[in-house]
Amino acid sequence: MDTKKNDLPDEKGKSGLISRKSFLAVAGATGLSATLAACGGGSSSSSSETTAAATTAAADTGTTSTAMMGPSGWDGADAFQYTADSAPGRAIEGAKALKASGNAPEVLVVGMYPGAIGNFTEPFPKGAKSVQQVWEEETGIKIKFVPMDAGQTYAKNMQAASRKDGAQNLVVLGMSENGDLANAGLLLDLTDMVDKYKPDWNDPVMGYVGGDTTTKLMNYYDGKPYAIGVDGDYQMWISRSDLFEDPKEQKDFKAKYDYDLIYPETWDQQRDMAEFFHRPDQGLLGSTDLRSPGWGWINFVTRYVSTANPAQFYWDDQMNPLINSPEGLKALNHLVETTKFGSKDALTWIWEEQYGNWGQRGAAMSSSFSNLTKFMKPGSPLDPKDSGSVTHGTNQPGWMVGDQLVRHSSLYFNAAVGVNAFGPSKYHEVSYLFGQWISSGQIYTWITANPGGYEDIVKQYSLTNPLVETSYTKNTTETMGQIIPGSCPSISSLRGAPDYIQSLDVNLQKALSGQSSPQDTLAAIESEWNAITDKIGREEQARIWVASKAGWATNPNTSA
Amino acid sequence: MAVVEQTKDDQDVAPLSLDPQAAAGRRLGKMMVAPGQLLLLLLVLFPVIMEVYLSLTTWSPSGGTDWYLAYQDWTWFSNYWEGITSRRFLETILRTGVITVAAVSLEFVLGFCLAVLYAERFPLKRVFTVFMLVPMMVVPAVSGFVFFLLLQSDGPVNSILSLLWPGGDVSIPWLIDPTWALISVILVDVWQWTPLMFLILLSGILAVPEDQMNAAGILGASWRFRLQTLVIPMMKPIILIALIIRSMEAFKLFDAAWLLTQGGPGEASTTISVLLYRQAFLSSQWSYVAALAIIVMVAISVIASRAIRPLEAGQESR
Numbered sequence: 001m002d003t004k005k006n007d008l009p010d011e012k013g014k015s016g017l018i019s020r021k022s023f024l025a026v027a028g029a030t031g032l033s034a035t036l037a038a039c040g041g042g043s044s045s046s047s048s049e050t051t052a053a054a055t056t057a058a059a060d061t062g063t064t065s066t067a068m069m070g071p072s073g074w075d076g077a078d079a080f081q082y083t084a085d086s087a088p089g090r091a092i093e094g095a096k097a098l099k100a101s102g103n104a105p106e107v108l109v110v111g112m113y114p115g116a117i118g119n120f121t122e123p124f125p126k127g128a129k130s131v132q133q134v135w136e137e138e139t140g141i142k143i144k145f146v147p148m149d150a151g152q153t154y155a156k157n158m159q160a161a162s163r164k165d166g167a168q169n170l171v172v173l174g175m176s177e178n179g180d181l182a183n184a185g186l187l188l189d190l191t192d193m194v195d196k197y198k199p200d201w202n203d204p205v206m207g208y209v210g211g212d213t214t215t216k217l218m219n220y221y222d223g224k225p226y227a228i229g230v231d232g233d234y235q236m237w238i239s240r241s242d243l244f245e246d247p248k249e250q251k252d253f254k255a256k257y258d259y260d261l262i263y264p265e266t267w268d269q270q271r272d273m274a275e276f277f278h279r280p281d282q283g284l285l286g287s288t289d290l291r292s293p294g295w296g297w298i299n300f301v302t303r304y305v306s307t308a309n310p311a312q313f314y315w316d317d318q319m320n321p322l323i324n325s326p327e328g329l330k331a332l333n334h335l336v337e338t339t340k341f342g343s344k345d346a347l348t349w350i351w352e353e354q355y356g357n358w359g360q361r362g363a364a365m366s367s368s369f370s371n372l373t374k375f376m377k378p379g380s381p382l383d384p385k386d387s388g389s390v391t392h393g394t395n396q397p398g399w400m401v402g403d404q405l406v407r408h409s410s411l412y413f414n415a416a417v418g419v420n421a422f423g424p425s426k427y428h429e430v431s432y433l434f435g436q437w438i439s440s441g442q443i444y445t446w447i448t449a450n451p452g453g454y455e456d457i458v459k460q461y462s463l464t465n466p467l468v469e470t471s472y473t474k475n476t477t478e479t480m481g482q483i484i485p486g487s488c489p490s491i492s493s494l495r496g497a498p499d500y501i502q503s504l505d506v507n508l509q510k511a512l513s514g515q516s517s518p519q520d521t522l523a524a525i526e527s528e529w530n531a532i533t534d535k536i537g538r539e540e541q542a543r544i545w546v547a548s549k550a551g552w553a554t555n556p557n558t559s560a
Numbered sequence: 561m562a563v564v565e566q567t568k569d570d571q572d573v574a575p576l577s578l579d580p581q582a583a584a585g586r587r588l589g590k591m592m593v594a595p596g597q598l599l600l601l602l603l604v605l606f607p608v609i610m611e612v613y614l615s616l617t618t619w620s621p622s623g624g625t626d627w628y629l630a631y632q633d634w635t636w637f638s639n640y641w642e643g644i645t646s647r648r649f650l651e652t653i654l655r656t657g658v659i660t661v662a663a664v665s666l667e668f669v670l671g672f673c674l675a676v677l678y679a680e681r682f683p684l685k686r687v688f689t690v691f692m693l694v695p696m697m698v699v700p701a702v703s704g705f706v707f708f709l710l711l712q713s714d715g716p717v718n719s720i721l722s723l724l725w726p727g728g729d730v731s732i733p734w735l736i737d738p739t740w741a742l743i744s745v746i747l748v749d750v751w752q753w754t755p756l757m758f759l760i761l762l763s764g765i766l767a768v769p770e771d772q773m774n775a776a777g778i779l780g781a782s783w784r785f786r787l788q789t790l791v792i793p794m795m796k797p798i799i800l801i802a803l804i805i806r807s808m809e810a811f812k813l814f815d816a817a818w819l820l821t822q823g824g825p826g827e828a829s830t831t832i833s834v835l836l837y838r839q840a841f842l843s844s845q846w847s848y849v850a851a852l853a854i855i856v857m858v859a860i861s862v863i864a865s866r867a868i869r870p871l872e873a874g875q876e877s878r
Contacts, residue, residue, distance in 0.1 A: 155841035162621040180622040180844060293822045344713035347736040347825050495622060499843045510826030515738055535618070 071134050071446060074127040076467060080446040087200035091437035094197055095139040095430050104430040107142045111172040113415055114147040116231070118452030120438070121145065125467065131447055135437065141430065148172050150413060151294070154180075154498055161186040166423035169431040175229075175414040176490065176497040178221045179544070183495050187226040187418040193432040194225050199439060206441025209460050209484035210553075217489050217551030218416060218458075222544050227416035228435035230444065232458030234411045234483050235302055235396060236476070238358070238372065239263050239365045242390040243277060252276075264397045265405060265559075267303055267334050270365065274341035277364030286341030288354050289367035291512055295350050297505045298412045298490055299367060303331035305488040306398040306406045310556045313549070314491060314500075319533045319542040323504075324526035330399070332518040336511055347512060358391075359383045367396065371454045373476045393479040395486070395559040406556040409483045412490040415455070458484065486558030493548035496536050503528040615639055615850035622844050630847070639851035648827070649835070649852060653859075656832045659742065660810040663749040667806060668799075670750070671757030676787070678758070679765045696755040704819030707748045711735055711820070738828035741821045745829045748816040753809070757802055764798030765791060797871055804867050811860060832856055 069089055070081035082088045098104045112120070120131045120143075132143050146168060148156060154177050159165070161184035173181055181187045200206040201215040208214035208229070218229030243249050244263060253261035257272050264270040270287065278286030289299045305311050307327035315321055322328070339346050343357070355372060357363055359382045376388030398407030417438075419431045437443055441461035448455050449467040462468045463481045491497050491504070507525045510516040516524065533541050610627070616637065619630035643649050678689065695703070710717050711734035721730040734744045768791050776786050792799075814833035817823055823830030823838070830838075832852075840849040 154844075158621050158841075158844050162627060183624050184622045185624045293824050344731065344733070345736060348708070348712070348821075499845075502838065502842050506824075506826055509824045513736065513738055513825035513828070515826050515828065 069138060070442060071128055071131075073129060074125050077128065079465060079467070080442045082440070082442045086440070086442070087198065087203070087206065088437045088440035088443050090197050091433040091440070092135075092138050095141060095433045095437075098430045098433070099140055103426045104139075104141050105169070105424075105427050107144050108170070108427070108431060108434055109144050109146060109168045110170040110417065110434065111148045111153070111168045112145045112417075113150050113153075113172060113454075115150075116415060116453040116455050117145045117147060119447045119450045119455045120453070122450060122452030124446075124450040124452060131438070131443065131450075135434065141434075143434070150174065150415075153177065157181050157186055158184060160420075160422070164422045166420055168420050169423045169427055170417045170435060171420050173227060173416055173418055175218065175227075175233075175412065175416060175492040176501055178227045178416065178418070179493055179495040179497050181418065182221045182224075182226045185421055188421040188428055188432075190219075190225040190228075190419065190432055193429060193436075197433065197436055199228075199436045200441055201439070203441065204460065206459065206461050208458055209463065209481060210487070211485075213551060213553065214458070214484060214487075216548075217487075217493070218414065220551070221493050221548075223547050227418045228432075228439045229414065229416045229458065230435075230439050230447075230455060231413070231415040232411070232448070232456035232480070232484070233369055233414040234456070234458075234480065234487055235298060235367050235409050236370050236372075236393045236479055236483060237264070237365070237367050237396045237409075239392050239394065240361070240363075240387075240390050241392040243364050244392065263392060263394045264365070265407070267306075267397045267399060270397045271334065271338055271341075274338055274365060278341040283360075283362060285343060285357070285363040287338060287365040288342045288346075288349070288357055288363040289338075289365075290349055290351070290354055291335075291339055291342065291346040292348050292350055293505055293509055296347075296512070297501065297508055298410060300331055300335050300504070300508055301410045301412075301488075301490050302367065302396045302408070303334050304328060305408045305410060306396070307331055307401070309401040309404050309406050310554055311406070311408055311488050311552055313552070315529075315542075315545055317542060317546050319538050319545055321526045321529045323529070324522040328522045329518055332508075332511060332522060335508070336518060339512055347509065355382055359385065359387050361385045361387050361390075369454065370456045370472060370476050370480055373472045374451050374454075374456075377451075388473070391473070391475075393473075393476050395479065395483050395557075398557065401556070404556050407486065407559050408553055408556075409487045410490045411487060482559050486553045486555050488553055489548070489551050493551060494544055495541065496532050499532045500529055503532065611850045611854065614847045615854055617847050619847045620844050621846065633847075639848050640855065642848065643852045643855055652827070652830055652832050652835045653856075655742070655827075655830065656811055656813070659746055659749070659813060659831060660807055663746045663753075663810050663813075664803060664806045666746070666750045667754045667757045668761075668803065670754045671761050671802075674754070674758045675761035675765050678762055692758060693755045695752050698752065700752065700815035701819060703748065703752055704815045707744070707751075707816070708735070708820050711744055735821050736825055738825055741825060741829040744820055745813070745817050745831075748820065749810060749813060752816070753806060757806060760798060760802040760805070761795070764795040764802075767798070768794050800867070800871055804864060807867075808860065808864065 066083055068078070068081040068083060069092060071077050072081070084090070084093050095104060123130045123133070129137075132145075136142050148171075153171075153173055157171055157173060157177065158180070160168070160171070161181065171181075171186065173187075178187065182189075201208055201219065202212050204211070208218065209232075210217075214229075219225045219227050221227075244261060250261045253273070253276055256276065259269075261273070261276075262269070264273055274286030276286070277284060290296045291299065304323070304327065307330055312327050313322055342363075343349055343353070345353075349357075351368070354366060354368065355375065358366060358368070358372065359376060359380075370393070373388055373391055373393065376383040376391060378386055378388070380388075395407050396409045398405055400406075417435045419428050419435070421428075423431065438447060441459050444455075444459045445462040445465050445468060447453075448457050448459070448462055449465065449471045451471055457463070457468065457472065457477065457480045463477045465477075469477050491500050494500070504525055507516070507521045507528070510524075511518050511521040614627065614630055616634065616639070617630040618633040618635050618639070619625070619627060621627075623633070625632065674692065678685065678692075709715060712718075713731055713733055713736070715734075717734070718730050718732055721732070722728055732740060734740050772790060773786060776790060781789075812833050813831050814837065817829050817831045817834050818837070821829045823834040827835075836849050836852060836856075839845045839852070
């Protein structure tokens, strides 16, 4: 870390003295932030990344706003470093101040998906310390990660809410759970702390890709921040470049379908291409986008949300379901019809089978998390046939709506952390600051580059970072830059979201297994969704649904 | 006269019931066991009372209120009414009944045949007995997951069947077809719990008096005749107990159904336990689940109490 010799006696400013240079920097920053506040700045920071609170914190600890903090130990580490007057810097300085005042625990307990803990605990790259180590060294506050299986977080968090269990300072949750957990009182309203410490969520350089829309999608429920998104489970469409760019395949495809073989832009093209490449006798499946319980419903969503311009919603503003409609039927018919181009066990495959098959070059197309390209590397046990080198990512296919191609991806699961309201109240602030720190552009980019876990790209800064590009691929980072701004939420930011999802999931399985016609399936979903809404309260639910639409894409298609 | 006459010494000894020391001992004994009994009572009674209380409300943890304030959402028996008029619930009960009857019947037939076989001596009997009992020792979650792998369309089971089947390619959709998914759940349960049935029935067969069996044999009764007229009638109480125990356990089946198919495809293999799990832990409808659970508990209690009547009648007739 750099230390200006004519500034403080030591880089942490422990003597408490402050130089004229740093005084002027603080004064300038204070003036600028006051100006911005007068202009009505939003809840997260502007690109200047300065706030009165941060400068106060910096002044209190004596750290100059220009001293670099963060990871070190390898060439390129400076890309992840930050000053005290940045979002991660404010988090660190704030945490240090809280520790000094006795308002931080010795050990901060953080719930996290088992498959993501490695992102925080495994040192990466060579020569670096781990994310956890850097936080612990900079703040003096230890972190203990508690593994919480992704399929169990909702139940366990609900149990914690009913018991008022404050054992974890930060709980991990999936995106669809924030409404119920906020209502249950488990998640703390973060508005005051967001206003105080100014995270970089909307920063054009360091913030979430897609800016405020993504922030609202991931972090907000009923107009307030209750969670901090630390994942990017956007669904990327993947195709085999060795097949799609093969001259013979192109020639044969054109002869059969009378148009050029391209990476699919529409679902109609995807259907033709899946049929063309479905050669199970040769060990090749046409398309392995998932269909199983818990994993398949998102592939209905990605077909559904693109059936209208700019997007097809799940409900109207009075919470009447829109799913039992020509648009819903179109999406479901396509989902059912294309199932035959996947595995015979499509209804039981989850991501492990999907990735394993892809690593064997067993499919021509699929839909996956972007981390597939992080894991498919030469020498990886998941990639014995170097499938990673022939994986080409694009946005999800879409539908022609009039003359406009509408293409939206969606995301589901998507880890977030929330401050446990039942934890000791004096530790709420430092808990939030850990969340602000790991969700900052610099630190989250470092996290997502780490192949030790499956946390995925979601920050603007990650899209152009060389380490991320090396971990994933250039194609993936470019594609995610197109996908994320145009994505639509899956069912989230609503009370009862898990209920709506379960109804959708179970009924889709009936359609996929032939127990129910697509029309009857959609009618059943509509009926069950209405029952759920009525049980919760239609008027209140409609209000929250309308508020949640701030997280929906307004462009029909952000693909190049 | 063989009568014990009361002696003068006897008259001086107080009856046990009036002995102060004995009475003090009994009081002390009651005091010693009271805490444990109270704790047991609380562990059983309190959850039941809480469950009944919640079942009469529409409380959910996602509502943000504490459970003891559930009376604010009082709804009397609407959860019960919703349950017994719910097509999903009734179909699930029926489906669970089908699984129970099919699984327990198969387990009984197989277990009885094995018990008859094992009642005789044969080489390496002890070794085979150990192998027989292994499925019962496997954790149900483990067996569920292992069978999930075995029953894939391209999995080992279909591969072996393809070798054995004349004309080749067997591709039974064990886990993805609604009917086969139900069959898979039943077969896994039979694989796992036939050894238990076998053990219980074997104990019943071995308890049949050997002298009666030998006498019947000497008198010319065939093995089949002895089985029908001696063994089975004498084993009736054991058979009844085995059937009741396994039926109650099979009705509560969860592991195999959840790990093989998650109750799917759709709800094709959803048992009552899977339904309650989904509603409670994936939907947080705790008060509704409480009502359903009470309905199921009452139904099973009624059926079980009727089922054991022959046992009680048998005891009384002695």
